[in-house]
Amino acid sequence: SIAAVASAVGTLCRAAQLGSSSGAVAALGGSHEALRGGDSGCKDKGEAVFLGQELTSLRLCFPQVEPHATIAEIKNLFTKTHPQWYPARQSLRLDPKGKSLKDEDVLQKLPVGTTATLYFRDLGAQISWVTVFLTEYAGPLFIYLLFYFRVPFIYGHKYDFTSSRHTVVHLACICHSFHYVKRLLETLFVHRFSHGTMPLRNIFKNCTYYWGFAAWMAYYINHPLYTPPTYGAQQVKLALAIFVICQLGNFSIHMALRDLRPAGSKTRKIPYPTKNPFTWLFLLVSCPNYTYEVGSWIGFAIMTQCLPVALFSLVGFTQMTIWAKGKHRSYLKEFRDYPPLRMPIIPFLL
Numbered sequence: 001s002i003a004a005v006a007s008a009v010g011t012l013c014r015a016a017q018l019g020s021s022s023g024a025v026a027a028l029g030g031s032h033e034a035l036r037g038g039d040s041g042c043k044d045k046g047e048a049v050f051l052g053q054e055l056t057s058l059r060l061c062f063p064q065v066e067p068h069a070t071i072a073e074i075k076n077l078f079t080k081t082h083p084q085w086y087p088a089r090q091s092l093r094l095d096p097k098g099k100s101l102k103d104e105d106v107l108q109k110l111p112v113g114t115t116a117t118l119y120f121r122d123l124g125a126q127i128s129w130v131t132v133f134l135t136e137y138a139g140p141l142f143i144y145l146l147f148y149f150r151v152p153f154i155y156g157h158k159y160d161f162t163s164s165r166h167t168v169v170h171l172a173c174i175c176h177s178f179h180y181v182k183r184l185l186e187t188l189f190v191h192r193f194s195h196g197t198m199p200l201r202n203i204f205k206n207c208t209y210y211w212g213f214a215a216w217m218a219y220y221i222n223h224p225l226y227t228p229p230t231y232g233a234q235q236v237k238l239a240l241a242i243f244v245i246c247q248l249g250n251f252s253i254h255m256a257l258r259d260l261r262p263a264g265s266k267t268r269k270i271p272y273p274t275k276n277p278f279t280w281l282f283l284l285v286s287c288p289n290y291t292y293e294v295g296s297w298i299g300f301a302i303m304t305q306c307l308p309v310a311l312f313s314l315v316g317f318t319q320m321t322i323w324a325k326g327k328h329r330s331y332l333k334e335f336r337d338y339p340p341l342r343m344p345i346i347p348f349l350l
């Protein structure tokens with residue numbers, strides 16, 4: 001068996017001194033020899049030893065890490081000595097700048113000898129993905145409805161709980177609410193996430209984005225002085241068709257992605273078109289769910305002819321393009337037979 005010795009290098013210690021836990025890097029590694037060699041500083045197995053006057057170095061000794069131990073098990077060992085770094089907070093890597101090892105990776109299958117050196121990074125406080133998504137999506141749903149029902153202190157007393165005379169305003173409320181109810185239900189019943197958690201700080205950023213834009217859009221669309229789109233019913237019908245098609249497309253892709261991954265697993269496969277025509281976009285792009293998502297918001301922007309909606313679509317498109325490029329690159333790296341015709345998000349272009 002391999003006895004692993006963990007030592008944390010400078011950044012961890014600086015972070016500890018500052019009372020911050022981000023950006024910490026540590027090394028796990030060692031062997032019985034290293035332990036016996038006397039320079040490990042470990043008096044007892046499993047005990048953390050702080051070297052130097054200040055926290056300039058930290059070394060941990062784990063008893064008897066078996067070669068077939070998984071990264072998840074090593075994380076649990078690390079947590080035993082450092083409870084503040086619960087497993088979901090830890091990122092263990094073979095290279096300080098490399099990718100995080102997966103929980104299910106087995107020590108002896110990694111490119112390491114009898115001595116393994118792993119680097120640790122503190123990911124910060126974590127929150128479950130499901131909680132994040134529910135918070136992010138329930139917010140816009142609720143906020144939009146406050147404006148739709150014109151609750152007091154938004155548009156002035158005489159408009160309290162009044163209703164718009166424009167059909168498009170009611171239609172927009174149905175579309176907006178439908179979109180977020182769909183996302184909430186998909187989060188609960190469709191998506192099979194591979195990561196249980198994400199950094200807590202992201203929720204503040206994401207909620208500012210989703211909630212802020214929802215309020216801004218809803219304020220204008222439900223405003224008593226709102227003017228319907230220039231080309232009237234024709235424009236609204238065309239926009240509604242775009243919105244509905246894209247929502248169906250987005251849902252179809254989410255179902256196709258779900259079917260790639262057996263329940264409880266973290267399997268990743270190349271997604272291919274299925275019998276459902278909405279999934280045929282997989283022939284041309286890696287992330288058609290993002291393509292359809294952007295399409296939905298373009299439809300909503302045409303329907304309402306509202307500038308904040310156009311800006312929300314643009315910001316969403318920019319963010320999803322960045323993610324789609326990253327996912328596309330990962331597919332190319334991971335699968336040698338990845339279909340060459342695909343682009344990240346926009347067929348033939350982007």
Ligand SMILES: NC(=O)c1ccc[n+]([C@@H]2O[C@H](COP(=O)([O-])OP(=O)(O)OC[C@H]3O[C@@H](n4cnc5c(N)ncnc54)[C@H](OP(=O)(O)O)[C@@H]3O)[C@@H](O)[C@H]2O)c1
Binds near residue numbers: 257268271
């Ligand atoms: N309006 C906006 O600004 C905005 C921004 C982002 C997202 N969204 C919406 O939210 C939806 C979900 O976003 P997302 O970023 O989570 O989408 P995503 O990364 O495409 O993932 C959707 C689900 O499919 C899984 N998955 C993806 N590729 C897979 C593969 N090759 N094999 C097996 N499973 C795979 C993912 O698991 P993993 O946990 O492994 O990734 C996740 O559970 C989007 O489709 C979009 O409708 C909107």
